[in-house]
Amino acid sequence: MTNDTKDLLGNDLSADERELLELYQRTLTLSRRDDLPPVATANVKQAMVLLWNACNDLAIDCGVPDCD
Amino acid sequence: MDSDRGRRSTLRGPTGNPGPLAEAAEPNGVTVTSTTTAFWNPKTETLPKDQLRALQLHRLQRLVAHAYENSPFHRRLYDAAKVGPDSIKTLDDIRRLPFMTREDWMACQAEKPIFGDLITRPQSDAIRYHLTSGTSGRQPLRVLDSRKDWSWITDMWCYGFWGFGVRPSDTVFFAFSYGSFIGFWGAHYCCEKLGCLTLASGNMTTEQRVKQIVEMGVTVVCATPTYALRMGQAAEKMGIDLKKEGKVRRVIVSGEPAGSIPAVKSMIEDMWGGKCGDTAGMTEIGTIMIFECDHQPGGPHIIEDHFIEEVLDPETDEPQAYGDSGERVVTSFGRGFIPLIRYRTKDLVRKVPHDTCDCGRTGDIFEGGILGRVDDMKLIRGTNVYPRAVEAVVREHSEVEEFQIIVSRKDNVQDEISVKVELKPDQQDVWPRLSAQLGKDLADAHEGLRFNVELANQGELPRFELKAKRLQDLRPQH
Numbered sequence: 001m002t003n004d005t006k007d008l009l010g011n012d013l014s015a016d017e018r019e020l021l022e023l024y025q026r027t028l029t030l031s032r033r034d035d036l037p038p039v040a041t042a043n044v045k046q047a048m049v050l051l052w053n054a055c056n057d058l059a060i061d062c063g064v065p066d067c068d
Numbered sequence: 069m070d071s072d073r074g075r076r077s078t079l080r081g082p083t084g085n086p087g088p089l090a091e092a093a094e095p096n097g098v099t100v101t102s103t104t105t106a107f108w109n110p111k112t113e114t115l116p117k118d119q120l121r122a123l124q125l126h127r128l129q130r131l132v133a134h135a136y137e138n139s140p141f142h143r144r145l146y147d148a149a150k151v152g153p154d155s156i157k158t159l160d161d162i163r164r165l166p167f168m169t170r171e172d173w174m175a176c177q178a179e180k181p182i183f184g185d186l187i188t189r190p191q192s193d194a195i196r197y198h199l200t201s202g203t204s205g206r207q208p209l210r211v212l213d214s215r216k217d218w219s220w221i222t223d224m225w226c227y228g229f230w231g232f233g234v235r236p237s238d239t240v241f242f243a244f245s246y247g248s249f250i251g252f253w254g255a256h257y258c259c260e261k262l263g264c265l266t267l268a269s270g271n272m273t274t275e276q277r278v279k280q281i282v283e284m285g286v287t288v289v290c291a292t293p294t295y296a297l298r299m300g301q302a303a304e305k306m307g308i309d310l311k312k313e314g315k316v317r318r319v320i321v322s323g324e325p326a327g328s329i330p331a332v333k334s335m336i337e338d339m340w341g342g343k344c345g346d347t348a349g350m351t352e353i354g355t356i357m358i359f360e361c362d363h364q365p366g367g368p369h370i371i372e373d374h375f376i377e378e379v380l381d382p383e384t385d386e387p388q389a390y391g392d393s394g395e396r397v398v399t400s401f402g403r404g405f406i407p408l409i410r411y412r413t414k415d416l417v418r419k420v421p422h423d424t425c426d427c428g429r430t431g432d433i434f435e436g437g438i439l440g441r442v443d444d445m446k447l448i449r450g451t452n453v454y455p456r457a458v459e460a461v462v463r464e465h466s467e468v469e470e471f472q473i474i475v476s477r478k479d480n481v482q483d484e485i486s487v488k489v490e491l492k493p494d495q496q497d498v499w500p501r502l503s504a505q506l507g508k509d510l511a512d513a514h515e516g517l518r519f520n521v522e523l524a525n526q527g528e529l530p531r532f533e534l535k536a537k538r539l540q541d542l543r544p545q546h
């Protein structure tokens with residue numbers, strides 16, 4: 001339920017914002033895999049959370065805060 | 069990755085301007101190496117007001133939907149008031165939502181131990197658990213945070229620390245006993261996120277803390293205002309001149325309204341040699357919601373991209389105009405585990421427009437910080453007395469080391485108010501002059517109300533590390 005092209009204010013995402021969102025989405029997908037060793041899952045999850053934080057602060061649409 | 073070098077950032081403010089650069093001249097001769105922008109988040113900290121309101125509305129709609137769907141407590145509250153996610157069409161519609169109180173929260177916890185049905189996810193999804201400090205003897209509130217919640221919590225501190233000039237090259241010292249109380253926990257993680265050398269001191273005495281601050285060349289000290297003063301006093305007794313021997317350029321205080329009292333700040337600055345800046349937060353939101361920017365316009369900015377701070381008349385619940393004091397009612401967009409929507413804080417504040425400050429932030433300002441508690445006002449012979457206002461008068465006198473306010477009832481009829489004062493060891497001679505002056509200043513600040521001013525013995529009055537409680541009401545409670 002996210003918007004990949006516009007921020008919450010309706011502005012087009014800048015190139016850097018698109019890249020941040022894409023990194024967030026990629027780490028989110030990776031963190032949900034159940035076939036990776038704990039070392040990968042746990043660290044990717046941390047990375048995903050920090051990318052979510054940057055996107056969320058920049059008003060980039062990336063869901064509600066409680067979803068890990 | 070070399071191809072990325074020199075690429076121009078597209079993460080700027082709405083004007084494309086990264087914001088003014090931080091000043092180069094710093095107290096205590098410290099050089100700050102990283103001075104890219106004065107804002108942690110230029111894009112949303114400088115949003116024009118209409119866009120800021122649009123962002124708040126978007127976030128409010130999501131938050132209410134999230135709370136309604138996932139927190140039985142909120143669904144019950146909103147169903148009873150016949151409102152729901154669809155009720156929020158404009159920002160003003162927030163007023164259709166019922167308030168949430170600490171009492172509601174405690175009752176919910178008692179009914180469905182131990183977290184109540186306020187939480188939106190199972191306990192096993194949390195990574196942190198904290199409690200309110202419980203200083204007033206009440207049942208503590210219990211809070212849980214997910215990974216994302218915790219990251220957001222540390223990020224709100226980053227808004228404040230970066231905004232007050234903390235940079236990766238700083239060495240930051242936390243005079244805080246790390247335990248179940250959330251206190252400076254989030255600030256500690258914020259400093260790690262910023263890349264600062266971050267020092268914990270939970271196991272140290274006051275003297276050991278002072279020593280380490282000097283030894284390690286600490287540049288930023290974080291403490292309650294009371295404890296920042298206490299460390300300064302300890303340094304004096306140890307024969308350490310913090311201004312000469314220390315490198316502290318910022319003292320960041322939190323946890324008590326005194327952090328925004330000018331006389332307290334200037335005492336702290338005189339002791340430490342660094343600028344003193346206030347922040348304020350609460351366990352219920354997990355972090356800070358206001359911070360003083362480096363320009364220090366007379367109060368902290370509200371982090372309005374993450375919070376809605378209403379100021380209401382505590383009697384009528386009507387919104388107060390800019391400049392009128394009232395009760396803080398907070399809505400927080402950040403914590404997913406425990407939605408906090410229209411939470412009555414009982415904090416007394418006075419909001420003024422953002423352009424009172426020229427730093428460029430568009431978050432409004434709480435002039436004078438947290439002015440006190442709506443419910444800690446004492447009525448003495450018809451005059452309102454707030455402990456913070458008494459502290460503001462007492463702290464004008466630098467000879468005072470510690471003080472206490474005692475309210476009592478004489479002959480079961482007349483209410484009396486006394487201020488007990490402990491002087492600095494080398495200041496005993498000033499008492500005759502000081503006691504008369506204090507009595508006059510306190511009366512002048514309180515419509516002529518007479519205060520008894522008494523001298524306490526050295527070391528007689530209690531000292532505090534967290535949340536000083538300097539008022540004792542000895543009147544019979546009904």
Ligand SMILES: [Zn+2]
Nearest residue numbers: 361363425427
């Ligand atoms: Zn400012």
